[in-house]
Amino acid sequence: MPVISLQAIPMEHGLLLAAILFILGMVGVLTRRNIIFVLMSLEIMLNAVALAFVVGGARWAAADGQIMFLMIISLAAAEVAVGLGLVLQLFNRFKTLDLDILSKMKG
Amino acid sequence: MSVLFYASAFVSVLATLMAITRINVVHALLYFIVSLIALSVIFYTLGAHFAAALEVIVYAGAIMVMFLFVIMMLNLGKPTEEQERVWLKPGMWVGPSLLAAPLLVELVVMISGAKAQTQAGVINAKDVGIALFGPYVLAVELASLLLLAGLVGAYHLARK
Numbered sequence: 382m383p384v385i386s387l388q389a390i391p392m393e394h395g396l397l398l399a400a401i402l403f404i405l406g407m408v409g410v411l412t413r414r415n416i417i418f419v420l421m422s423l424e425i426m427l428n429a430v431a432l433a434f435v436v437g438g439a440r441w442a443a444a445d446g447q448i449m450f451l452m453i454i455s456l457a458a459a460e461v462a463v464g465l466g467l468v469l470q471l472f473n474r475f476k477t478l479d480l481d482i483l484s485k486m487k488g
Numbered sequence: 489m490s491v492l493f494y495a496s497a498f499v500s501v502l503a504t505l506m507a508i509t510r511i512n513v514v515h516a517l518l519y520f521i522v523s524l525i526a527l528s529v530i531f532y533t534l535g536a537h538f539a540a541a542l543e544v545i546v547y548a549g550a551i552m553v554m555f556l557f558v559i560m561m562l563n564l565g566k567p568t569e570e571q572e573r574v575w576l577k578p579g580m581w582v583g584p585s586l587l588a589a590p591l592l593v594e595l596v597v598m599i600s601g602a603k604a605q606t607q608a609g610v611i612n613a614k615d616v617g618i619a620l621f622g623p624y625v626l627a628v629e630l631a632s633l634l635l636l637a638g639l640v641g642a643y644h645l646a647r648k
Contacts (some may be wrong), residue, residue, distance in 0.1 A: 389605040389606055389607060390490050390493050390533065390534065390628075391603075391605060391606070392602060393599050394494075395606065397596060397599055397600075398497045398500070400596065402500065402523075402593070403595075404554065404588050404591060404592045405501070405505060405508060406508070407571065407588050407591070408584045409507075411584035411587065411588070412580055412584045413576075414566075415513070415572060415575070417503070418513070418531075420519070420530075420555075421507065421508075421520060421555065422508060422521070424551070425504055425507070428527065430522070431539075432527060432540070434528070435531055435534055435536045436606065438611065439534040439611075440604055440606050440607065442519055442607040442611065444611050444615040444616045445613060445619065446536070446537045446611075446619055447538055448616060448627070450539045450542070451539075451616075451620070452627060452631055455634060456631075457547070457551060457633065458543070458550070458551055459637065459638030461551050461554055461555070462554070462638045462639065462641070462642035463573060463638055463641045463642050465554060465558045465646075466641065466642040466643075466644075466645030467556070467645055468533075468558060469558065469560075469562075470645055470646070472562050478562075478568070
């Protein structure tokens with residue numbers, strides 16, 4: 382098996398990518414009104430944070446970054462399950478995916 | 489290897505940009521899956537092979553399919569697309585982008601101060617497993633509790 386020599390990548394490039402993806406996700410959350418798009422943008426943000434952890438793990442050649450990645454993935458899975466359950470309830474009651482309709486709950 | 493990193497970083501940013509600007513939900517989802525696969529390549533180039541595999545299997549394979557199931561259950565048609573086009577006027581992007589731009593500038597300034605190289609080595613699944621069931625075993629238990637709570641919550645919430 383040919384061994385691919387891993388070349389070191391500057392840490393700030395990886396962190397910059399994570400920052401750009403996080404900001405893109407944040408713009409998505411702020412702009413969209415459809416609840417499914419908002420959930421997807423939240424996933425983008427969580428994923429960007431996970432990338433930052435893996436870059437940190439690669440910087441110090443430690444497994445801890447990937448462990449945090451695992452924790453973030455399980456958090457994302459639980460969050461999406463509950464969020465999509467809420468989406469189903471919202472659509473059953475109001476027949477729309479508009480987030481602004483939730484302000485009628487006066488919570 | 490670093491060419492691979494920059495190429496997939498470009499693909500990932502572009503696909504994410506496309507994902508948050510689409511009108512159709514399924515198109516956005518497919519672009520997001522492209523972004524996730526590009527990120528998986530990035531994890532591979534960083535030597536995190538286990539994370540790269542999990543990104544494809546769990547994120548692109550399980551979580552995105554869950555999104556797809558819900559979209560299919562809701563059976564959204566043309567009217568939703570029209571409404572989305574009304575909601576997503578070009579002017580809608582100005583305010584959030586102006587708010588987010590200073591944050592991005594701050595992050596870039598802060599990050600570019602940190603000069604360091606990532607180390608060229610592989611952290612394989614064995615190392616991750618040893619750490620996971622050694623010092624981090626409590627975190628694993630808590631994650632399982634969280635997933636159980638998520639399961640019960642999703643079952644309760646999605647009931648008719």
